[in-house]
Amino acid sequence: MASPRKAQDLRKALSQTGKVQRDSAITKQSILDAAEREFASYGLAGARTEVIAADTGVTKAMIHHYFGTKEGLYDAVVERIINRMVEIVSTVPVEQMPVEEAIRSVIHKLMDEQIYPHYPGVMVNESLQNKGKYFKQHGGLRLHWTLSSIVKRGIAEGVFRQVSPEAAALSILGAVGHLFPMRYNLAQIFPGTNPDSKELQRSYLEQALDIVLAGLKA
Amino acid sequence: MASPRKAQDLRKALSQTGKVQRDSAITKQSILDAAEREFASYGLAGARTEVIAADTGVTKAMIHHYFGTKEGLYDAVVERIINRMVEIVSTVPVEQMPVEEAIRSVIHKLMDEQIYPHYPGVMVNESLQNKGKYFKQHGGLRLHWTLSSIVKRGIAEGVFRQVSPEAAALSILGAVGHLFPMRYNLAQIFPGTNPDSKELQRSYLEQALDIVLAGLKA
DNA sequence: GTCTATACCGCGATAGAC
DNA sequence: GTCTATCGCGGTATAGAC
Secondary structure: OOOOOHHHHHHHHHHHHOOOOOOOOHHHHHHHHHHHHHHHHHHHHHHHHHHHHHHHOOHHHHHHHOOOOOOHHHHEEEEEHHHHHHHHHHOOOOOHHOOOHHHHHHHHHHHHOOOOOOOHHHHHHHHHHOOOHHHHOOOEEEEEEHHHHHHHHHHHHHEEOOOHHHHHHHHHHHHHOOOOOHHHHHHHOOOOOOOEEEEEEEEHHHHHHHHHHHHHOO | OOOOOOOHHHHHHHHHHHOOOOOOOHHHHHHHHHHHHHHHHHHHHHHHHHHHHHOOOOOOOHHHHHHOHHHHHHHHHEEEEEEEEOOHHHOOHHHHHHHHHHHHHHHHHHHHHOOOOOHHHHHHHHHHHHHHHHHHHHOOHHHHHHHHHHHHHHHHOEEOOOOOHHHHHHHHHHHOOOOOOOOOHHHHHOOOOOOOHHHHHHHHHHHHHHHHHHHHHH
């Protein structure tokens, strides 16, 4: 995986200096980072705590020490990724922006964060495996509400057509979000390109946004 | 699960009549049907052969008898679901239809088949877990090519804008396809509705199609 | 706060009877 | 063609030393 592992790298760096070998906050974050990647690919049932531990550079026992069970760890991962996404979106002053710009800003802002590529994978597995139990518990729909409220305003202002705001929000998130979990299948459309490259992802995302937004305009 | 289990039901019915208790073709299809559901939710790594066997009404030993290993079964499932989708699409005379109607027909035709709800789940897990290895082996991109060639014709005819046909095909499949694996999370948008109901799925699919097609028009 | 060692069992796969 | 019984690995979780 070429994805960033900030907390983990920090943890190892500190270990090597010998200055700080034990820091519960850093270890917890390292575990959560590795767990997010593992759960994004395999979901709660399929994920292996051994892989998460090895990826973090700690033992399996540490996971149980901090999170009790695998389910407890999963719960923490889902909570953190949803809250992070909501926080990121809340920094965009959507109310003060033209609707189209607001939607583009929200999507771009999300994509600029390194957590975004894991978000759709975590959520798809959460839906398929757990029927949205943890998604529901942690208010996963807040992201959809933000988008659909922007669309609602766009309709009121006459910028967007008369469509269902919920359906519009779903279409935006679908057209944009499916690119990430499906990227390894889709990589073959342009053989030789790296499915994890930000440039490729950005280019597709841009085109998908253009098409859907064009479809919403009055 | 409320999804249809044709071969399995047939198998059980035949067992009860006492007329035919053993039929390798029916048993194989029953196993493939159950495996498709299990793999759609959990992928190759996460799926449990015990669940597939119990769901089919046979023992685990039968799976190994017919398919060798779990991986062999998975390979057969991926091959069958891709080929079925391609076959279904090939029955639509897309070349003789106006482009917009052709796209709608293809999507509707796919959705009318009971296998469709499992297709996105299988493919998302295939991408995330196996990086598209089996998808590639069985020509999974044929579906995308069909759609992007229709879009290409639409551009040539001046019906569609100048967009990348690949990006357009991805946006269509994304906006439409993500509704299925995400349906359990999304169910909360309208509490009380059944995420597996065909009517609900159809209504969202229709609106998503409208938005994306509108975005493609010149 | 972190590690080693281990209990315990779920799961994929096999052998062999019918 | 289908079943029962079983093997052995790999997985979660725990106990306890340092």
